[in-house]
Amino acid sequence: MPEVEIGIGKSARLAYGLDDVAIVPSRRTRDPEDVDLSWEIDAFRFDLPIVASPMDGVVSPATAVKLGELGAVGVLNLEGVWARYEDPEPLLGEIASLPADRVGARLRQIYAEPVKSELIRDRIREIRRSGVVAAGSVSPHRVEELVETVTRAELDLLVIQGSVVSAEHVTKGNPEPLNLKTFVRRLDVPVLVGGCSSYQAALHLMRTGAAGILVGVGAGRSSSTRRVLGVGTPLATAIADARAARMRHLDETGAYVHLIADGGFRTGGDIAKAIVCGADAVMVGSALAAAHEAPGRGSHGGMAAAHAELPRGARIDVGSRASLERILYGPADDDSGELNLAGALRRAMALCGHASLKELQKAEVVVLPSQDGRR
Amino acid sequence: MPEVEIGIGKSARLAYGLDDVAIVPSRRTRDPEDVDLSWEIDAFRFDLPIVASPMDGVVSPATAVKLGELGAVGVLNLEGVWARYEDPEPLLGEIASLPADRVGARLRQIYAEPVKSELIRDRIREIRRSGVVAAGSVSPHRVEELVETVTRAELDLLVIQGSVVSAEHVTKGNPEPLNLKTFVRRLDVPVLVGGCSSYQAALHLMRTGAAGILVGVGAGRSSSTRRVLGVGTPLATAIADARAARMRHLDETGAYVHLIADGGFRTGGDIAKAIVCGADAVMVGSALAAAHEAPGRGSHGGMAAAHAELPRGARIDVGSRASLERILYGPADDDSGELNLAGALRRAMALCGHASLKELQKAEVVVLPSQDGRR
Amino acid sequence: MPEVEIGIGKSARLAYGLDDVAIVPSRRTRDPEDVDLSWEIDAFRFDLPIVASPMDGVVSPATAVKLGELGAVGVLNLEGVWARYEDPEPLLGEIASLPADRVGARLRQIYAEPVKSELIRDRIREIRRSGVVAAGSVSPHRVEELVETVTRAELDLLVIQGSVVSAEHVTKGNPEPLNLKTFVRRLDVPVLVGGCSSYQAALHLMRTGAAGILVGVGAGRSSSTRRVLGVGTPLATAIADARAARMRHLDETGAYVHLIADGGFRTGGDIAKAIVCGADAVMVGSALAAAHEAPGRGSHGGMAAAHAELPRGARIDVGSRASLERILYGPADDDSGELNLAGALRRAMALCGHASLKELQKAEVVVLPSQDGRR
């Protein structure tokens, strides 16, 4: 591990973000049509390595179905507006149209409404009925309370997500904290858990028996964790470290734990770079919030923006650009890279000679030392 | 120490600023309520590791009291307007409302009024009467003249502060220069002295018998020392070097000298990063000048901006954002990180698994090699 | 090769762009008049190491002739508008005047018209008739279909160009993919082929028997390959790696393969830096699109901007600055560096003491670690 001494006796590793790296073409090229973008986790197979972020502006029951039909998977926030209100559509419309300085206060009111088990159950069933994989997220401190509801509703994939989630949460209070190490193994449903951003943290989350872990702390576009808290490892390094933990865990247990990189993906190129660093799939928020079908109507932020005492995120206006299908599969009509994510990933793999995501994970990257070096 | 050769035979160390680093979560997390933010220096214990900067726009006797009640400590500038005028409020109002190009000249007039011992005495007593720790600052070249006044007034904590303060000031003139090595030991009051920004300078300041040293040269938001003079070490490296000096001094003498990092703190994340680098507390200026109670009424600058021949600082308009209490303890209503400094520090520590400031000092940091790597 | 570990067990090389480097003067200087800018490839000798990019906005049959007369060489895009329309001038005028958001769709319509063998033949003959070297480009997937036409028309120099071209294109489909290793050797016409951006890719392209290879992936000003696909090596490193491949190939075969650097050249200084890195000549697009004679009338983009599903480039408005002669030979009337490319290259060589391009290839460069270091 390359380290520098930031002062006498205090060392620090150099950590890189996705914008610091670029993929090097190999000596082969391929036809884009020959490239396979699929991945599998537990019993599920997906055509695209794209997981839609459990944010109220991104995933509704309807978009979860649509995303599933398109080969991706949408994770419904099981503590969000769909779990609190019978019909949250008017509220989502209201948030999107509020002036920026009044959003925070209104969000706090909206999220004051209690979560309701029946609504969670109904939302999960609505997604399942359509035949796609039903995935939903809960926060670590409510997962014990809600787990019975979600398993009864036959959720397919459970996401336990917080800014930072560790396998060893320490508390002086009562009740006992959630012990992920025993909790995850007790469940029948495969679990994705995170975020995390170090080798040790990733390794211990893997040891809980999770099927996948979310890698990335504070890297999303709508997040300001890095600025407000000073906490977070840039994503390229976080993913590569988690990949090393995955190799050790695989060696120790024979179990391959999937890495879902989470944070600020805009283009297919961003996704390709995350996979080269070691990710199996990526969690996408803002880029999908720009879909015509997105419940946020062109804006989104999520619950961190509604934190009562220390918001770490804001409503971001992403506009309403194109259908979900076009964001994923094109055609694009400009060169922003924000449309046709799958096509760009496919073409990047073809140009670099990689036929599958597992091959792409072994591709070579370069680090670009300066802004101008990008030319 | 990592060095580069900037030219044949001329080496230089690499030096890092707080914006160059980020904190890595450990494999544990904690409950925010279990985190302890307190620190102690000499006989005093503070709930928060925040020392308000001795600038006329930040600390008045009234805000010193308020800050003390809130668990922080405000240092009154004992050569500032409160030591020169019976009622400086109209002057502070005038400065805040002057056009930028006329501030410098007016400040020079205002600071031409002599410092008055009776006023210093009265201000200190006013703060003491309220029951909080009374802290005041003087510059190195006036400390001998004012020391009797301040000790008689029973000041609790004396800050001796200049752009750069060394334990070995050399002069050809008369009278003899202040010899901090003998001077500090003669005093009954605990002393904080600085700024400094190297291992050797810090070590020698520690050897004067100071209770704490101020670390940082020209790093504040209202300072332009780096541009005008070319002098200064970025703060992460300066703190880490001073931490190494503290360890050596502790080993040699058994005395733990506190490090107060000084320079441009905006968010709780900035504070957390300074503590990870080795600081015990931080000196905050601009961020507190934005308090409703701040004497500067939304603008501040301090005496360096009034230097007659070479101003190194300017009036900065920071606005009037929130009460002191809300700046320190929230709630925040946006994600700027500028409100709820204590809450952000507490949460950063909880997410990273650290229960006390001493634990946080041992946390891991990463260096982010480029702007874009911050994503 | 200097490597960093971006995460545990995942290494990456540092890669530099042309803006990251600067040329160091040697201990000698020369007269600009004594500097020789010529280079040779196959049987052809050119006064200037400048190859105009096969883009419809840059090279028409008329500008190819003009460029040849001026000592450079213009490569006509044999799948562009000149190969599809008897008179494309009105279309070029229309594109230049369309609002930006309608260019993409219109380009797709325009390029839907089939390529016509007779037109290709006539364009090549028109250029040959004038006595200059006739160079034309085709894409890898159409080269087999068009090769008979272009050889019959006695093209002098064939450019086979794509975003990334490899010597080992893999396909599952029918028909068999183009095998450059056998194809290039079968041709009588010397071939330039690329782009490529690694040692291995360059080496294998050299082994096809090509006279020259194009080095650079996604580095041009009108390209967005890096953003959209995440793929590409910065140019200084790409050229230097290809130079190492050239040395090995020369050692193995005795054949010197020329390197044509491709990507974003603006000034004679950019060209000089590419040659110091190892290039024999450079391919210039945008800088020549600004010629009064340029067919794009001050705007250009090329066919990547017209890709139906994933455009990777946009129309760039470069203005109409000066005649081709003045862009190449001056006089310049400002210090932008965009006029008098040959004069600047000549003067850079003179100041640094190099009499020929081969000497310049051995010059010393420095890497500038930061933006500000550029001062």
Add this chain to the structure above:
Amino acid sequence: MPEVEIGIGKSARLAYGLDDVAIVPSRRTRDPEDVDLSWEIDAFRFDLPIVASPMDGVVSPATAVKLGELGAVGVLNLEGVWARYEDPEPLLGEIASLPADRVGARLRQIYAEPVKSELIRDRIREIRRSGVVAAGSVSPHRVEELVETVTRAELDLLVIQGSVVSAEHVTKGNPEPLNLKTFVRRLDVPVLVGGCSSYQAALHLMRTGAAGILVGVGAGRSSSTRRVLGVGTPLATAIADARAARMRHLDETGAYVHLIADGGFRTGGDIAKAIVCGADAVMVGSALAAAHEAPGRGSHGGMAAAHAELPRGARIDVGSRASLERILYGPADDDSGELNLAGALRRAMALCGHASLKELQKAEVVVLPSQDGRR
């Protein structure tokens, strides 16, 4: 020398600019009054290490006198307007008021007027009569023609300056090129010669017998050599390399050759940093062009901007800020650092504990790896 491989087998040194470094305070401080800013070259002693650049907008005979009286030295351009016109004042006024796009052409007309020996003679005498050191510059290719005139007029200090000047100019033409190695030794007048920017180039210039060399290629604010030609080493590295050459030359010959750093100095801090890197004095252009007395009337550019075929510089509007005396000695009324250059240098030295320029040359610097690290 720290090197990186920019590509396989192609190495490059890292080179730093003045903005990349900052001075580290030592463990001592001093009184500003005790600091000595003087330096000596040949028989001359100057109060300030500031040499005004031989540009028509900066130095006239009158400002040369004024600068000398203030302790600095002004170098008159002996091929500039004062050597071509009896009364150039109206021309300087005209240039200052022309619109930017017409300056180049008009400058070319103005400099078409021949240089006149009598004018050179009269200007030198006018400066000498006032009792200050008379310094004047000529370009390498005219120095032989003009040398008799300038020595007869008893010039005190001859500056031979070009973009890059080497001790080994190679030419195929007639007449024989200037051989600095024999030429400089033949002269009675001490010579400053440059620019140069490498160890070898500096060493060979020192071996000509020059009293001082100018270090820096294309670093000035009004220069665009780096952009247009791609040539130049950043100043901190160029100075430090030349300092190593000075040490070797001193060891070999016993002669101490002075280094005059040239390029873009704005503040006393910039000057202090150049001296820490090894300079004995600095050449200042733009910063002095802003004097009320400056002949350029708030704008300047020099002859490179008037180059007929490849201008490498432009007229820069620097405004008319203050008297020469105030630029050099203050008082400053803002914190831009552009006024009171001597005061800032003096104070930087005092804060860092250095009593003389020779002591300052040994000070410690740090390298700031990133933009943000500057905080």
